[in-house]
Amino acid sequence: MSSPKHEQLTATLRDRIDGDFYTDGRIPSEANLVGEFRVSRTTVRAALTALQNEGLLRAQSGVGYFVRKFRHFMYRPQDDFQRKKLTAEADSFTRAGTAEGRNPSQRIDVSMIPAPEDVARRLGVARGEFVVLRSRLRLLDGEPFQLNDSYYPRDVAEGTAVMSADDIPRGVNQVLADHGFAQVRALDEVWVRMPRPPEVERLRIPPGTPVAEHIITGFTCDDRAVRMVRAVLPGDRNVITFDRTHPDHDAELSA
Amino acid sequence: MSSPKHEQLTATLRDRIDGDFYTDGRIPSEANLVGEFRVSRTTVRAALTALQNEGLLRAQSGVGYFVRKFRHFMYRPQDDFQRKKLTAEADSFTRAGTAEGRNPSQRIDVSMIPAPEDVARRLGVARGEFVVLRSRLRLLDGEPFQLNDSYYPRDVAEGTAVMSADDIPRGVNQVLADHGFAQVRALDEVWVRMPRPPEVERLRIPPGTPVAEHIITGFTCDDRAVRMVRAVLPGDRNVITFDRTHPDHDAELSA
DNA sequence: GAGTGGTCTAGACCACGTA
DNA sequence: ACGTGGTCTAGACCACTCG
Numbered sequence: 001m002s003s004p005k006h007e008q009l010t011a012t013l014r015d016r017i018d019g020d021f022y023t024d025g026r027i028p029s030e031a032n033l034v035g036e037f038r039v040s041r042t043t044v045r046a047a048l049t050a051l052q053n054e055g056l057l058r059a060q061s062g063v064g065y066f067v068r069k070f071r072h073f074m075y076r077p078q079d080d081f082q083r084k085k086l087t088a089e090a091d092s093f094t095r096a097g098t099a100e101g102r103n104p105s106q107r108i109d110v111s112m113i114p115a116p117e118d119v120a121r122r123l124g125v126a127r128g129e130f131v132v133l134r135s136r137l138r139l140l141d142g143e144p145f146q147l148n149d150s151y152y153p154r155d156v157a158e159g160t161a162v163m164s165a166d167d168i169p170r171g172v173n174q175v176l177a178d179h180g181f182a183q184v185r186a187l188d189e190v191w192v193r194m195p196r197p198p199e200v201e202r203l204r205i206p207p208g209t210p211v212a213e214h215i216i217t218g219f220t221c222d223d224r225a226v227r228m229v230r231a232v233l234p235g236d237r238n239v240i241t242f243d244r245t246h247p248d249h250d251a252e253l254s255a
Numbered sequence: 256m257s258s259p260k261h262e263q264l265t266a267t268l269r270d271r272i273d274g275d276f277y278t279d280g281r282i283p284s285e286a287n288l289v290g291e292f293r294v295s296r297t298t299v300r301a302a303l304t305a306l307q308n309e310g311l312l313r314a315q316s317g318v319g320y321f322v323r324k325f326r327h328f329m330y331r332p333q334d335d336f337q338r339k340k341l342t343a344e345a346d347s348f349t350r351a352g353t354a355e356g357r358n359p360s361q362r363i364d365v366s367m368i369p370a371p372e373d374v375a376r377r378l379g380v381a382r383g384e385f386v387v388l389r390s391r392l393r394l395l396d397g398e399p400f401q402l403n404d405s406y407y408p409r410d411v412a413e414g415t416a417v418m419s420a421d422d423i424p425r426g427v428n429q430v431l432a433d434h435g436f437a438q439v440r441a442l443d444e445v446w447v448r449m450p451r452p453p454e455v456e457r458l459r460i461p462p463g464t465p466v467a468e469h470i471i472t473g474f475t476c477d478d479r480a481v482r483m484v485r486a487v488l489p490g491d492r493n494v495i496t497f498d499r500t501h502p503d504h505d506a507e508l509s510a
Numbered sequence: 511g512a513g514t515g516g517t518c519t520a521g522a523c524c525a526c527g528t529a
Numbered sequence: 530a531c532g533t534g535g536t537c538t539a540g541a542c543c544a545c546t547c548g
Contacts, residue, residue, distance in 0.1 A: 004517060012453075014452070029533065040519050045534090053308045053462075055449045061534050062526035072446075078499075093262030190499040192447050192467045192490030194310045197269070207308075210490065212447045235447030235465065242443040242497060244333075259536060284514060295538050300515090316515050317545035 005039050006046035012037075013047060017056055017067055027057065027065035055208035055236070068206075072239045073097070073140060077188070077216060077231070080171060091171060093138055093146075102140050108165045109135045112154070119151045122217045122228045132157040137202065140237075144203045147232040156181055156226045165223070172227075173218070181226045183218035190214050190240065195232070203234055210235045260294050261301035267292075267434040268302060272311055272322055282312065284321035310463035310491070323461075327494045328352070328395060332443070332471060332486070335426060348393055348401075363420045364390045367409070377472045377483045389427070391467060392457065395492075399458045402487040406459050411436055411481045427482075428473070436481045438473035445469050445495065450487070458489055465490045467505045 002008075016022060028036065033044045048065060051057040058066050079092035082226030089218050119129040132159075136148040150172065152162060159167040161168055161175050168175060173183060191213040195205050205211070211234050233240065257263075271277060283291065288299045294478055300337060303320060305418040306312040313323050334347035351358030366388050375382040389412075391403040405427065407417060416430050421429060446468040450460050460466070466489050488495065 006517075011452075042520090043518065046517090048534095049304075053449070059534065060527085062528080063533060063544085065534085089281070096484065184500065186499045188495075188499065190445055190467065190495040192465050192488070192493070194308070194463060194465060197266075208449060210447050210449060212467065233447070240443075240445040242499075244441045244443065244497075245439065261536075286514080297539090298537065301536090303515095314515065315546090317547085318514065320515085 005037075006043045006050070009033075009037055009039065009043065009047040010050045013051060013054065014054070017051070022067060025067040025069070027067065028065060046101055053208045055210075057208075058206060068136060068236070070236050073100070073102075073145065073237055075146070075231075075233060075238050075240050077214065077229075077240070078242050080173065083156075093148075096122075097140055103142070105139045105142070106148075106167070107137045107139075108167070109133075110165050112137070119228055122168070122215070123151060123153055123225050125153055130154055132163065134162060145237055146234070147199065147203065147230075149230045151228045151230075152176075153226060176226060181220055181224075183226065184221045185218045185219045185223075187219075188214065188242075189217075192235075195234070199232055203232070205234050206236070212238065214240060259290055260292075261298045261305070264288075264292055264294065264302040265305045268306060269309070269311065272306070277322060280322040280324070282322065284319060308463045310465075312463075313461060320333050323491070325491050328355070328357075328400065328492055330401070330486075330488065330493050331498075332469065332484075332495070333497050335428065348403075352395055358397070359463050360394045360397070361403075361422070361431065362392045362394075363422070364388075365418055366390070370406070373470075374483055378406060378408055378480045379468070380408055385409055387418065389417060400492055401489070402454065402458065402485075404485045406483045406485075407431075414424060431481060436479075438481065439476045440474045440478075442472045442474075443469065443497075444472075450489070454487055458487070460489050460490070467493065467495060469495060 003011075013027070016029075027048075030041055030044050030048070033039075033048075034041050037044070048057060048059070052059060056068060058068050060066065074096060076092045076096060079095075093106075096105045112130050113133050114128040115123065115125055115131045117127055119131060120129065121233055123131065125131065131154060132152040134150040134152070136150075138142060138146045138148055156176065156179070157163060162172055176183065192210060193213065195203070195209070195211045199205060199211065205213075211232050214229075214231040214233060216227075216229040216231075217225050218229075219225055259267075272282075277283075282303075285296055285299050285303070288303075289296050291439070292299070303312060303314070311323060313321050315321065317506065326361060329351060331347045331351060334350075334479070348361075349359045366383050368388050369383040370378065370380055370386045372382055373383065374386060378386065386409060387407040389405040389407070391405075392399060393401045393403055411431065411434070416435055417427055427464060431438065447465060448468065450458070450466045454460060454466065458466075466487050469484075469486040469488060471482075471484040471486075472480050473484075474480055
C-alpha cells in the first residue's frame with residue numbers, strides 16, 4: 001500500500017521547503033515539476049494547491065510559486081484594558097506599531113445596527129435591539145492588519161464621544177468610565193477558523209491563512225456588559241499576547 | 256468581466272450552506288452537481304475542495320459531502336495558573352470536561368530532550384541544552400482534543416514529581432512552588448496557523464481546520480522562566496478563554 | 511451491484527508578468 | 530515573444546459504502 005502520487009509529491013515538496021532546499025524561496029515551475037517527477041500537470045497542481053492551503057506556498061500568476069515568509073505583529077489587548085486614567089497615550093495598536101518602526105493607521109466607521117445573536121447574548125440585550133457599532137480597520141504601513149469591531153448598548157454609548165468616527169486619544173474605556181460605566185472585568189474568548197469571504201476581501205487574506213477571532217466582553221462592577229469587541233486577526237501577521245500576574249503575587253512577595 | 260465557473264459555483268454552494276438550504280446537512284453528489292450546473296466534474300471538485308479548505312464541508316469517501324458541524328470546548332488555562340494551594344481538584348481540562356458531562360482523559364510521556372530554539376529562548380537556556388519535556392495528549396470521550404507539551408529547565412524539574420508520567424492531582428505548578436519555584440507571572444502568546452502533518456495525524460485534524468498554538472511562559476518572582484507550555488488546539492473543537500480583572504478594581508470599588 | 515468520492519491522464523485555451 | 534500560472538474539458542479506472 002503506497003499513498004497516491006499527489007500526496008507523495010506534496011510530502012516531498014514540503015520536506016524540501018522545511019529543509020530550505022529552495023534557498024532563493026522560489027519553487028520550480030509546474031512544467032519543470034511535471035518533468036522532474038514524471039506526473040501529469042493535474043497531479044503537480046494538486047500538490048501545489050495542497051501546500052498553498054497549508055500556508056507554505058504563495059502562487060503568483062504569470063510568475064511562479066514562492067515559499068511564504070511571515071512577519072508577526074505582537075497584539076496586546078491587555079494594555080488597552082489596563083490603561084491608567086489621564087494618560088493621553090495612543091492605544092496599544094498605535095503605540096506598539098510605532099515602537100516597531102512601522103506606520104499604524106485606522107479607518108473608523110460608526111453606525112447603529114440591530115444586534116446579531118452573538119452580540120445580543122454577550123451584551124445582554126434582545127436580539128435585533130439597536131446597538132452602537134464602532135468598526136475599525138487597522139492598517140500597518142498601509143496594509144490591512146486587523147478588523148476591530150466594538151459593540152455598545154445604545155444607552156451606554158449614545159451621546160458620548162464613542163459615537164465619533166475620529167480617533168479617541170484617551171481611549172474608549174476612559175470615555176465610558178467618565179459616564180459611569182467603568183469596566184472592572186473582562187472575558188476574553190479566542191476562536192480559530194478560516195476567514196469568510198468578506199474578511200478575505202477587506203483584509204486581503206491569502207489562501208491557506210486562518211484567522212483568530214478574539215472576542216472581549218467588558219463588565220462594570222455591577223456585572224453589566226457594556227462593551228463587546230470582536231477582533232479578526234489574520235494568522236500570518238498577528239500574535240495575541242497577554243501578561244498575567246498571579247493574584248497572590250503581592251501576598252507571596254510580602255510574605 | 257465575470258469570475259471563473261468554479262468560483263461562481265463555490266459562492267453559490269457557500270451561500271446555500273450558510274442559508275441552510277441543505278437542511279439535512281447533505282450536499283448533492285458530484286454527478287448531480289455536474290448535471291445541475293452544466294460544468295465538468297473537475298470544476299465541481301474544484302469548488303467542493305475550496306469549501307473543504309474553508310472548513311465548511313466534509314467529504315466522506317464512498318458516501319458523500321456533508322456540512323460540517325462544530326462543538327467547542329471552553330479551554331481555561333487561567334484556572335491552572337490561579338489554582339490555590341492545597342486544593343486537590345483536577346486541572347481545568349479534567350474539571351471542565353467532567354462538568355460538561357464528557358469523559359476527559361490524557362496520555363502522558365516524560366522525556367529529556369535538547370531544547371529546540373523557541374524553547375531555549377523562552378526558558379533562557381542554551382539551544383540544545385537538555386530540558387525536561389512532559390508531553391500530554393488530551394482526549395475527550397476518547398477523541399483527541401489537544402496537545403499539551405510542557406518544558407522545564409533540568410534543574411527545576413529533575414528529581415521532582417514533574418518527571419512522573421502519572422497525573423499530578425495537585426498540579427505541576429504546586430509541585431514547582433514546593434521546590435522554591437513559585438510562578439508569579441505568566442506570558443501568554445497565541446499563534447494561529449495551519450497544522451503540520453504530525454499534528455494532523457495525532458489530533459486527527461480534518462482538512463480546512465486551523466490550529467491555535469498557545470504558548471505559556473511562567474516566571475518566578477526573580478523573573479526566571481521555569482516553565483514553558485505549548486498547547487496545540489484544533490480550531491474546530493477549542494475556544495481559549497481568559498478572565499481578566501482590572502488592576503484598579505479594588506481601588507475603584509473602595510473609592 | 512449501483513452509487514459515491516479519489517486518482518490520474520492528455521490536451522486545450524486564456525490572462526498575466528517579464529524581458 | 531515567451532514562460533508562467535489559471536481555467537476547463539472528457540474520459541478512464543479505482544476503492545469504498547451501502548442496501
